[in-house]
Amino acid sequence: MKRKLQALVVFILLGICKLPLEQRTATSLRSHEMLYAPLDYSARDAVGQMGFAATLGGLRSLVASITYLMGYTAFEETNWSRVDMLFGITTMLQPRFDVYWDDAAGHMAYDAASNYLYDESRPTLYRKQLYRENVQRGIDILNExxxxxxxxxxLHTSLGHLYARRVEPRNHELAGEHYLLAYQNGGLPVMERLAAYEWAQLNNAPERWKQAYTILKRSYGMGLRAPGTMNFMHSLENKLNIPPALRMR
Amino acid sequence: MSSSYKSFSPSRIWALTMSTVTQLLRMRILVFLLVISVVVVGASFAFPTFNAAQQLKMLKDVCFGLEQLFAYVIAMVATALLLPKDVEDRTLYTILAKPVPRLDYLLGKLFGVLIVIGGGLVLLDIMLSGVLWIKQGYVLEDTLAGLHMQLGGTPPPEAIAAATADVEKQGLTWALHVGVLAIFLKASVLVSLTLLISCIATSTLFSVITSFCFFIMGHGETLFREYFFKGGTAWWQYLAAAVLAIFCPDLSLFDVVDAVTEGRAVLLTDALHMTGIGLLYTGGYMVVAYLLFVEKEL
Incomplete structure (x- = not known):
C-alpha cells in the first residue's frame, strides 16, 4: 500500500513539474514554426470524425495529403464546390505549406473559372459572373x-499572375506590387521585371513609371536586351519625357 | 546467494532485453515491416501527375504516416501484451523466482520494446531515405526538362537554381531523421506509459484501451494545459483542466513531423528540448511503474 501511495505521489509530482516545461517547449517549438496550434473543435465537422481523430493522433500531415487527393479527384470530376471545400480543409490542416494554398487558388481561379466561362449550357452573362466569382475566390485563397x-x-507570384492575367479589368498596380514582393522574398529576377512591365502599363502614375524605369534600366545595364523589355523601356521613356540623349538604344 | 550478486546488473538487464526482443519478433512484427516497405516502394511510383514538391511531400506523408502507425501500434499493443503473456506462459514466475530485481525485469521489457521499435524505425528511415533520394533525382530531372521545354532553350541559371532548391527542400534532408527521432521519442513515452498501466491492469484489453485513451488525450493535453494557465471561468472547469493536464503527457510536443514533411529545418535546440521532455516522461513513468510493480502480487 505504501508503494502505491508513493507511486501516486510521484505521478502527481511529475505531472505538476512537467507543466511549465511543456509550456516552455511548446512555445519554443511554435515560435520556430515546428508545431501547429491544436485544431479547433469546430474543425471536426470539416474533416469528419475519423479525420479529426487522426489529426489528434499526430497524423495531421497524412490527413492533409488524403484530403488533397480527394480534392484532386473532385477536380477531375469538375465538382468545384467540393474542390473548394476539400482544399479548404487541406490548407486548414497545414497552413504553412504554400503549395497547398497555390494549388487551391489555381483550381478555383483557373480551372473552375475557365470551366464556367466555356460552359455553353449557361447564359453568357451568368457564365461571366461565375468566372469573376471564381477568380475572386482564387484571390481570396491566396490572400488568406x-x-x-x-x-x-x-504565393506572391501567383497573386501577381491573377491580377495581371485573370481579373477584369486587369489590376496592374496590385500585380506589380505582388511581383515585386515575390522578387524581394527570394523569387526569380524576372519577377522584378514583371513588376516593371505591369507598372509601365498604368495610366497616370509617374511614381510607378519611375520605379519601373529604374528596374528596367538596371536590367539593361546587366545586358538584358529582350524585345519585351526594350518595348516597355521605350514606352516609359516617352511617358517620363526622358531626354533623347539619355535614352537606351 | 553468492557474494558476486549485484543488485543492479547491466548484463542481466541486457539478457532480459534480448529475451523481450525475441518474444516480440515471434509476434511476426517483421511481416508488418515488410508490408510497410512494400507500400513505401509503391508510394514512390504514385502521384506522377502532381508537381515536383507535391510528389515528394506525398511520398514523405505516406512514409511518415506508416512509420508512426508502426511505432505507436507496437508501443501500445505489444507492450500491453508483454506482462500478461509472461504471466500466462509462467515465464514471469521463473524469472522472478531467481534473484532478479523487479526493476531489472521492467527495464529489460522497456529496452526490448525500444530496440524493436528503434530498429524498425531505422530500417524504415533507411528505406525512405533511399526511395526519396532516387525519386528526388527523377523529379528534378523532369522539372528541369519541363523548364527547358517551356522556355524553348537553355533555361537561365537562376531558374535552374530556383527549381533545384524547390525540389531539394522537399527531398532528402537531415530534418527527416529528426522527424524519425521524434516518432521514436513519442513511442518511448507510450511504451513506458503502457508498462505503467500494465502494472495495475488486470487484462491486456484494459491496458490497450487505457493506453489508447492516454494517446488521444495526450494530443489534446495542450488545450487542457493552456486553459489551466489562462485560468478558467468556472472552478470545476479549471480543476478538470488541471487534473487532465497533470495526468496526461503532452504527446503533441513530438509532432514536428508535420513541419518536417513541409520541408522545414529543425533547430538543434528544438531537437534537444524534445529529447529532454521525452526522457523526462519515460524516466518518470518507469519510476512510477517500478513502485507499482515492486508490490504487485503475482
Missing part, C-alpha cells in the same frame, strides 16, 4: 495564404 506565409514568393 499570405496571412499565414507573408514571405512566400510562390
Amino acid at each position: 495564404g499570405l496571412r499565414h506565409l507573408p514571405k512566400s514568393d510562390r
Whole structure:
C-alpha cells in the first residue's frame, strides 16, 4: 500500500513539474514554426470524425495529403464546390505549406473559372459572373495564404499572375506590387521585371513609371536586351519625357 | 546467494532485453515491416501527375504516416501484451523466482520494446531515405526538362537554381531523421506509459484501451494545459483542466513531423528540448511503474 501511495505521489509530482516545461517547449517549438496550434473543435465537422481523430493522433500531415487527393479527384470530376471545400480543409490542416494554398487558388481561379466561362449550357452573362466569382475566390485563397506565409514568393507570384492575367479589368498596380514582393522574398529576377512591365502599363502614375524605369534600366545595364523589355523601356521613356540623349538604344 | 550478486546488473538487464526482443519478433512484427516497405516502394511510383514538391511531400506523408502507425501500434499493443503473456506462459514466475530485481525485469521489457521499435524505425528511415533520394533525382530531372521545354532553350541559371532548391527542400534532408527521432521519442513515452498501466491492469484489453485513451488525450493535453494557465471561468472547469493536464503527457510536443514533411529545418535546440521532455516522461513513468510493480502480487 505504501508503494502505491508513493507511486501516486510521484505521478502527481511529475505531472505538476512537467507543466511549465511543456509550456516552455511548446512555445519554443511554435515560435520556430515546428508545431501547429491544436485544431479547433469546430474543425471536426470539416474533416469528419475519423479525420479529426487522426489529426489528434499526430497524423495531421497524412490527413492533409488524403484530403488533397480527394480534392484532386473532385477536380477531375469538375465538382468545384467540393474542390473548394476539400482544399479548404487541406490548407486548414497545414497552413504553412504554400503549395497547398497555390494549388487551391489555381483550381478555383483557373480551372473552375475557365470551366464556367466555356460552359455553353449557361447564359453568357451568368457564365461571366461565375468566372469573376471564381477568380475572386482564387484571390481570396491566396490572400488568406499570405496571412499565414507573408514571405512566400510562390504565393506572391501567383497573386501577381491573377491580377495581371485573370481579373477584369486587369489590376496592374496590385500585380506589380505582388511581383515585386515575390522578387524581394527570394523569387526569380524576372519577377522584378514583371513588376516593371505591369507598372509601365498604368495610366497616370509617374511614381510607378519611375520605379519601373529604374528596374528596367538596371536590367539593361546587366545586358538584358529582350524585345519585351526594350518595348516597355521605350514606352516609359516617352511617358517620363526622358531626354533623347539619355535614352537606351 | 553468492557474494558476486549485484543488485543492479547491466548484463542481466541486457539478457532480459534480448529475451523481450525475441518474444516480440515471434509476434511476426517483421511481416508488418515488410508490408510497410512494400507500400513505401509503391508510394514512390504514385502521384506522377502532381508537381515536383507535391510528389515528394506525398511520398514523405505516406512514409511518415506508416512509420508512426508502426511505432505507436507496437508501443501500445505489444507492450500491453508483454506482462500478461509472461504471466500466462509462467515465464514471469521463473524469472522472478531467481534473484532478479523487479526493476531489472521492467527495464529489460522497456529496452526490448525500444530496440524493436528503434530498429524498425531505422530500417524504415533507411528505406525512405533511399526511395526519396532516387525519386528526388527523377523529379528534378523532369522539372528541369519541363523548364527547358517551356522556355524553348537553355533555361537561365537562376531558374535552374530556383527549381533545384524547390525540389531539394522537399527531398532528402537531415530534418527527416529528426522527424524519425521524434516518432521514436513519442513511442518511448507510450511504451513506458503502457508498462505503467500494465502494472495495475488486470487484462491486456484494459491496458490497450487505457493506453489508447492516454494517446488521444495526450494530443489534446495542450488545450487542457493552456486553459489551466489562462485560468478558467468556472472552478470545476479549471480543476478538470488541471487534473487532465497533470495526468496526461503532452504527446503533441513530438509532432514536428508535420513541419518536417513541409520541408522545414529543425533547430538543434528544438531537437534537444524534445529529447529532454521525452526522457523526462519515460524516466518518470518507469519510476512510477517500478513502485507499482515492486508490490504487485503475482
